[in-house]
Amino acid sequence: MKAVQDHLPTLVGLARRNIVSESVECKLCGEGEETNDHLFSGCYIAMGILDFISHWCGIPNIYAFSGKDLIMAHTEAYMDNKKNKAVQAIIFTVVWCLWKSRNEAMFDNKDVNAAKIKQEIKALGYLWIKNRSCCKTITWIDWCNFTL
Incomplete structure (x- = not known):
């Protein structure tokens, strides 16, 4: 995954490659340099979403210090295999939705909306789990209550 390998074209990464940018400030929060x-x-914004995911899934708080830590966070939750895979899929969805929101802020001048990102994670995660796993019978209500 490009996020783990530091291959995403973040503003700091682009500046490192001599691609000029007016600022390397994070497009989501505006408070730090935009690295993976x-x-x-x-x-x-990401920390708030990870806190939301922890509470929603009923797992210990996710403390990630890097993209790699985030991708591996599901292994620290000590759940059965089915829930573990679901949390892993949710974390991948978090990464996707954060990157998508960053791109919308950067290229479309859209405001970052954490509530919208959370809704998108739930909806997209549900669709991915329901259509790409053995959980084809899961209902939206079960998903929202994270009762797998």
Whole structure:
């Protein structure tokens, strides 16, 4: 995954490649340099979303110091295999939705809306789990209550 390998074109990464940018400030929070690690674990928007995910899934708080820590966070939750895979899929969805929101802020001048990102994670995660796993019978209500 490009987020773990530091291959995403973050503003700091682009500046490192001599691609000029007016600022390397995070497009989500505006409070730090936009690196992979900041975007997915240090940004206060990302931290709020990870807190939401922890509470929703009923797992210990996710403390990630890097993109790699975030991708591996599901292994620290000590759940059965089915829930573990669901949390892993949710974390992948978090990464996707944060990157998508960053791109919308950068290229479309859209405001960052944490509530919208959370809703998108739930909806997209549900569709991915329901259509790409053995949980084809899961209902939206079960998903929202995270009773797998």
